[in-house]
Amino acid sequence: MTTVAMPNVGSALDRVDALEKVTGRARYAYENFPADLAYAVPVQATIAKGEISAVDVDAVLQLPGVIAAIWHANAPRLAPRNGDPELAVLQSSRVAYRGQYVAVVVAETLESASEAARVLRVRYDADEHDVELRPGHPGLYRPDHVNPYFPTDTEQGDPDAALAAARVVVDATYSTPAEHNNPMEPHATVAVWDAEGLTVYDSTQGASNIRDTLAPLFGLPPGSVRVISPHVGGGFGAKARAHPHVALAALAAKQVGRPVKLAVTRQQMFAVTGYRTPTIQRVRLGADADGRLTAIVHEAIEQSSTVSEFAEQTAVPTRMMYAAPNRRTTHRLVRLDVPTPSWMRAPGEAPGMYALESAMDELAIACRIDPIELRIRNEPDVDPESGRPFSSRNLVACLREGARRFGWAGRDPEPGIRREGGLLVGTGVAASVFPVYRMPSQATARAEPDGGFTVRIAAADIGTGARTVLTQIAADALDAPMDRVRVEIGDSALPPAWVAGGSAGTASWGTAVVRACEALMDVLHGRAGDVPPEGLEASADTTQEVRAQRRFAQHAFGAQFAEVAVDMDTGEARVRRLLGVFAAGRILNPKTARSQLIGGMTMGLSMALLEESVMDQEFGDYLNHDFAQYHIAASADVRDIDAVWIEEDDPGLNPMGSKGIGEIGIVGTAAAIANAVHHATGVRVRDLPIRLDKLVHGVI
Amino acid sequence: MRGPVRSEDNNGPGFPAPVTADIRLSVNGDEHPVTVDTRETLLDTLREHLGLTGAKKGCDHGQCGACTVLVDGRRAKACLTLTVTVDDREITTVEGLARDGVPHPLQAAFVEQDAFQCGYCTPGQLCSAVGMLAEFAAGWPSSVTLGAVSPGAVAPGVEGRPPLCDDEIRERMSGNLCRCGAYPNIVAAIRQVAP
Numbered sequence: 041m042t043t044v045a046m047p048n049v050g051s052a053l054d055r056v057d058a059l060e061k062v063t064g065r066a067r068y069a070y071e072n073f074p075a076d077l078a079y080a081v082p083v084q085a086t087i088a089k090g091e092i093s094a095v096d097v098d099a100v101l102q103l104p105g106v107i108a109a110i111w112h113a114n115a116p117r118l119a120p121r122n123g124d125p126e127l128a129v130l131q132s133s134r135v136a137y138r139g140q141y142v143a144v145v146v147a148e149t150l151e152s153a154s155e156a157a158r159v160l161r162v163r164y165d166a167d168e169h170d171v172e173l174r175p176g177h178p179g180l181y182r183p184d185h186v187n188p189y190f191p192t193d194t195e196q197g198d199p200d201a202a203l204a205a206a207r208v209v210v211d212a213t214y215s216t217p218a219e220h221n222n223p224m225e226p227h228a229t230v231a232v233w234d235a236e237g238l239t240v241y242d243s244t245q246g247a248s249n250i251r252d253t254l255a256p257l258f259g260l261p262p263g264s265v266r267v268i269s270p271h272v273g274g275g276f277g278a279k280a281r282a283h284p285h286v287a288l289a290a291l292a293a294k295q296v297g298r299p300v301k302l303a304v305t306r307q308q309m310f311a312v313t314g315y316r317t318p319t320i321q322r323v324r325l326g327a328d329a330d331g332r333l334t335a336i337v338h339e340a341i342e343q344s345s346t347v348s349e350f351a352e353q354t355a356v357p358t359r360m361m362y363a364a365p366n367r368r369t370t371h372r373l374v375r376l377d378v379p380t381p382s383w384m385r386a387p388g389e390a391p392g393m394y395a396l397e398s399a400m401d402e403l404a405i406a407c408r409i410d411p412i413e414l415r416i417r418n419e420p421d422v423d424p425e426s427g428r429p430f431s432s433r434n435l436v437a438c439l440r441e442g443a444r445r446f447g448w449a450g451r452d453p454e455p456g457i458r459r460e461g462g463l464l465v466g467t468g469v470a471a472s473v474f475p476v477y478r479m480p481s482q483a484t485a486r487a488e489p490d491g492g493f494t495v496r497i498a499a500a501d502i503g504t505g506a507r508t509v510l511t512q513i514a515a516d517a518l519d520a521p522m523d524r525v526r527v528e529i530g531d532s533a534l535p536p537a538w539v540a541g542g543s544a545g546t547a548s549w550g551t552a553v554v555r556a557c558e559a560l561m562d563v564l565h566g567r568a569g570d571v572p573p574e575g576l577e578a579s580a581d582t583t584q585e586v587r588a589q590r591r592f593a594q595h596a597f598g599a600q601f602a603e604v605a606v607d608m609d610t611g612e613a614r615v616r617r618l619l620g621v622f623a624a625g626r627i628l629n630p631k632t633a634r635s636q637l638i639g640g641m642t643m644g645l646s647m648a649l650l651e652e653s654v655m656d657q658e659f660g661d662y663l664n665h666d667f668a669q670y671h672i673a674a675s676a677d678v679r680d681i682d683a684v685w686i687e688e689d690d691p692g693l694n695p696m697g698s699k700g701i702g703e704i705g706i707v708g709t710a711a712a713i714a715n716a717v718h719h720a721t722g723v724r725v726r727d728l729p730i731r732l733d734k735l736v737h738g739v740i
Numbered sequence: 741m742r743g744p745v746r747s748e749d750n751n752g753p754g755f756p757a758p759v760t761a762d763i764r765l766s767v768n769g770d771e772h773p774v775t776v777d778t779r780e781t782l783l784d785t786l787r788e789h790l791g792l793t794g795a796k797k798g799c800d801h802g803q804c805g806a807c808t809v810l811v812d813g814r815r816a817k818a819c820l821t822l823t824v825t826v827d828d829r830e831i832t833t834v835e836g837l838a839r840d841g842v843p844h845p846l847q848a849a850f851v852e853q854d855a856f857q858c859g860y861c862t863p864g865q866l867c868s869a870v871g872m873l874a875e876f877a878a879g880w881p882s883s884v885t886l887g888a889v890s891p892g893a894v895a896p897g898v899e900g901r902p903p904l905c906d907d908e909i910r911e912r913m914s915g916n917l918c919r920c921g922a923y924p925n926i927v928a929a930i931r932q933v934a935p
């Protein structure tokens with residue numbers, strides 16, 4: 041495949057929707073006001089396991105303005121069939137986790153609905169619950185596969201024998217807590233039924249996907265459901281699938297025969313919109329005296345709910361990062377009375393690479409080798425497990441370029457010796473990786489009689505800059521100036537497209553856009569450029585092209601460098617500098633790309649130092665379910681941060697030559713920071729986040 | 741403002757009816773006569789009743805800053821402000837920052853510096869930045885201002901005051917969370933506009 045020549049692609053252009061966003065005109069899901077609107081407020085279970093025995097609906101129906109109170113005894117029946125059991129809202133009396141929806145109240149105003157939801161009495165028969173992920177849990181089992189379709193376990197050679205024979209062994213257990221995506225815009229749905237079917241204004245990463253999920257649930261053909269979502273206030277995986285509130289809003293609107301608005305509150309989001317599973321990971325590395333790996337073993341345990349299985353691919357990156365003849369990865373899951381985990385930015389890579397890259401730092405110290413040199417020594421020629429060649433692999437180039445920019449040369453590896461007043465200072469490095477995916481999508485390109493073009497695809501811009509980048513791609517493919525090209529996205533009535541997920545949006549949508557534009561250009565050339573009054577349209581479906589893609593190992597790589605200062609009195613760690621160097625194919629818009637990479641790194645900084653959803657064992661609830669208690673990085677936490685990239689020409693990827701950049705920024709950041717904290721203090725924190733109580737004893 | 745009125749309609753046994761009040765809200769220079777539920781926040785009045793959806797709801801608990809508006813020129817969290825308390829105040833939302841269709845310099849700087857991704861925190865960041873620059877100009881210290889002794893203390897006069905450095909901007913803007921991580925670009929945009 042050759043990449044097309046592109047004057048707009050590669051340019052640092054402002055976002056095409058920037059003015060809408062800074063003026064407040066950009067309309068998000070909850071900001072739609074169909075006539076005769078009513079407000080829905082959900083009620084959540086206050087037990088973690090058991091049965092609902094009664095709901096005192098009559099009492100709240102007496103409240104002024106209340107239209108309906110719906111629970112499983114009076115709810116319309118849904119047809120979840122083979123779908124996600126989480127979406128069978130109000131269909132059973134069973135409670136599977138605390139915070140699960142047990143009822144929804146609909147009222148004339150938000151205030152009345154909120155008040156009624158607050159006072160609605162729900163009675164339960166509670167059972168004993170188990171919400172604690174722990175090693176050796178009797179319920180641990182081997183899932184059939186891990187997200188999305190990777191083998192659960194892999195093994196090559198004899199890792200146990202190799203570990204027994206190794207000169208140097210690192211054997212360490214790391215843990216990462218549950219973390220919540222927390223996009224700034226809480227999930228929201230406005231549901232409208234009419235003679236044609238169902239329309240929902242939804243905050244989603246994929247309008248086509250939500251339509252295909254909702255239609256069978258309500259017994260409708262897909263053409264009778266429309267999902268509209270032009271602007272989305274972040275997602276990070278939390279809006280990549282329909283969560284139960286979407287079904288709840290549609291169900292409530294159906295029941296009351298009026299349009300209904302439903303916003304999930306920030307507090308509610310902690311139970312019902314997915315989260316990153318906590319993990320416990322044992323990593324064992326065996327090496328010779330020169331640091332050459334002879335064995336890599338990475339074993340992860342995680343949780344899911346009793347409602348459905350989500351098995352995170354935590355150890356999957358370990359399958360391809362470093363060369364070693366003997367290797368094993370495993371995943372074990374336990375089903376607890378907890379909310380269902382789901383995708384959160386770089387599922388698998390983010391927690392898995394924290395463990396692996398921390399262990400590599402421990403190995404570098406054990407072997408007395410510079411951690412960059414250690415990684416270079418263990419660079420594989422081909423994908424170690426599959427034997428497939430890499431289409432491009434520039435990890436070493438990223439490490440070298442980062443070392444140069446960061447000033448790594450001459451670093452004294454001795455931990456705990458650099459003091460600046462009351463601070464201990466240190467630096468750390470870690471590698472980043474994220475796989476390259478591309479999924480089938482469709483698009484249309486249309487020549488308008490006025491000389492302009494319209495390109496349509498049900499893509500989503502959740503802040504990535506997709507609307508802008510697709511306009512750049514289309515303009516180049518049409519050989520037209522940007523301002524003559526209008527790209528329409530965010531609506532399931534447009535040609536169906538893959539979700540904004542797996543860092544595959546631009547590759548998937550961009551391919552469809554290029555092919556549709558090429559088809560249109562062919563038609564236009566055939567007519568010597570003549571556009572009839574009704575316009576000309578061409579379409580593309582990339583299903584065949586994507587299926588036929590050659591089987592290279594394809595990944596983006598990166599290297600992250602951190603400098604931290606730890607307060608010797610309080611144990612507080614702060615990141616002074618953070619630099620990411622990435623190799624991600626062709627960068628299509630340096631402006632939005634830098635923002636996205638820095639955004640990922642910022643979330644990684646947040647993961648390293650702050651983020652932790654604390655499970656209340658007694659009540660089965662994520663305790664700290666708001667921004668006052670679940671801390672995410674604020675402006676003052678993010679000081680000197682930068683993301684750069686190296687030139688990478690990989691023509692086998694897609695017509696743009698790009699790799700995804702939405703997730704790689706968060707991968708490896710926490711390890712780089714934890715490694716820097718160790719360098720600063722001599723304290724190895726193996727359990728995220730790096731809270732001050734974990735450091736204070738080591739530094740005083 | 742007419743005194744609070746308790747509606748007698750639809751009043752079930754044992755449940756109080758909503759209490760409403762008729763007030764005039766002044767938003768972006770426009771007067772809006774409105775009847776509000778006394779439980780209603782300014783954020784919900786703006787978004788649900790006046791069609792001014794620029795101010796965003798990120799948490800409804802004063803913890804994220806997405807709802808930041810200016811009340812008499814000062815930063816306020818609209819989700820923590822009951823509408824009945826602001827009937828005699830001048831409210832500015834993101835929709836009111838532009839003048840005669842020309843974006844406010846901060847809005848232009850946000851575009852230029854790519855100081856947002858999803859855009860959901862952006863209206864709050866912009867209103868907050870406008871208010872913050874005014875606070876700084878008035879000599880209010882922050883916790884990183886050198887020589888600031890206690891909150892509320894007034895910093896030295898304009899001549900002796902250090903310029904608005906990045907640390908100051910970051911500190912003063914830390915009440916506005918951005919999950920997309922646009923912070924460095926937000927700081928750059930504010931620095932570009934700051935006097």
Ligand code: FES
Nearest residue numbers: 798800802805819
């Ligand atoms: S919505 Fe007001 S501070 Fe979050």
Ligand code: FES
Nearest residue numbers: 857861918919920
């Ligand atoms: S731009 Fe998305 S939260 Fe700030």
